[in-house]
């Protein structure tokens with residue numbers, strides 16, 4: 001088999017800082033496990049705009065289509081807030097997701113034992129938590145037409161359109177049912193069918209796919225606002241959640257805090273299986289470029305590291321190595337290594353981004 005290829009897009013703000021730690025881990029796998037990757041690196045987001053005048057150059061887009069997997073840090077930042085909207089760093093990321101057709105965004109929220117008493121919720125509410133949010137990623141209000149800011153009489157009107165086709169709903173529902181079968185066999189679908197026609201269609205299509213193809217999976221439906229409440233009240237009632245693009249964005253940031261920090265949540269964005277049986281894929285932490293801490297060595301690299309673990313599992317058939325990396329992260333946390341976002345006590349000295357990376361590498365060494 002040829003050497004698997006990885007395109008790394010560190011992006012902006014803390015993106016390059018957390019990705020630096022992942023690069024060390026990729027090197028570790030090459031040196032210590034004989035798992036070599038052909039790694040290339042390119043620009044996306046604000047840094048691509050600074051160099052090329054666009055947040056995603058066509059050449060970068062073409063490279064992303066060719067490689068076995070893309071790893072992305074984060075994009076955006078306040079220095080780009082005055083840009084023409086179509087040039088914003090975030091548009092580069094949305095183009096990547098859309099053109100690669102990465103419709104199923106897996107956002108697992110797992111509470112490591114060592115962090116159970118750190119969460120803002122009670123320990124028994126989060127301890128042992130392991131849920132998976134499947135967010136539809138290439139449609140809905142993020143992409144629906146018409147959109148824009150228009151003039152209506154004397155005032156401006158901002159327009160976005162929530163739009164879903166049956167096939168878009170059905171394919172992400174199948175991804176979620178398949179995952180549910182491999183996990184706790186339970187799926188909860190969230191929308192707002194009480195006020196939105198797209199929500200009514202969402203509920204109908206998920207129900208049809210369930211009856212026709214996955215009757216063995218336990219399916220429930222919930223309005224997304226009630227779902228947000230239930231996620232903070234008793235999150236362990238859920239196994240897999242499937243929801244649309246916007247609700248999934250909100251609910252996954254909420255779920256991040258069940259695990260202790262936004263700096264803990266990884267994600268995998270997957271398309272349909274290709275000829276080689278693997279999906280097109282992009283892996284990225286759920287968090288953004290964190291301008292408030294960028295450049296200070298404070299960022300938690302774990303979300304980005306766990307995103308690479310997801311790449312090992314979903315793109316490279318290396319489930320055992322993904323387990324190894326996740327266990328290394330678990331050990332680091334159990335040993336008390338904490339970046340600033342995982343510390344409450346005044347006076348406790350936080351680990352820097354690179355010290356957290358050192359600790360994960362040491363735990364990987366110890367696993368051999």
Ligand SMILES: NC(=O)c1ccc[n+]([C@@H]2O[C@H](COP(=O)([O-])OP(=O)(O)OC[C@H]3O[C@@H](n4cnc5c(N)ncnc54)[C@H](O)[C@@H]3O)[C@@H](O)[C@H]2O)c1
Pocket residue numbers: 014018073074075076077078090093262263264284285286287288289290291292293298299300301303341
């Ligand atoms: N996938 C992405 O690239 C992505 C995701 C979300 C936001 N963004 C962009 O990032 C920029 C900043 O957005 P924001 O401030 O609303 O969200 P953010 O996720 O960047 O930060 C929110 C808060 O969480 C903290 N945080 C985030 N990641 C952290 C980490 N790894 N370690 C420690 N603390 C961390 C930040 O310091 C901040 O206080 C915006 O331009 C936004 O559009 C990009």
Ligand SMILES: CC(C)[C@H](C(=O)O)[C@@H](O)C(=O)O
Pocket residue numbers: 076090093094249286288
């Ligand atoms: C940066 C932005 C486009 C993105 C989104 O809204 O999807 C982010 O918030 C995320 O969660 O990945």
Ligand SMILES: [Mg+2]
Pocket residue numbers: 249250253286
């Ligand atoms: Mg988000």
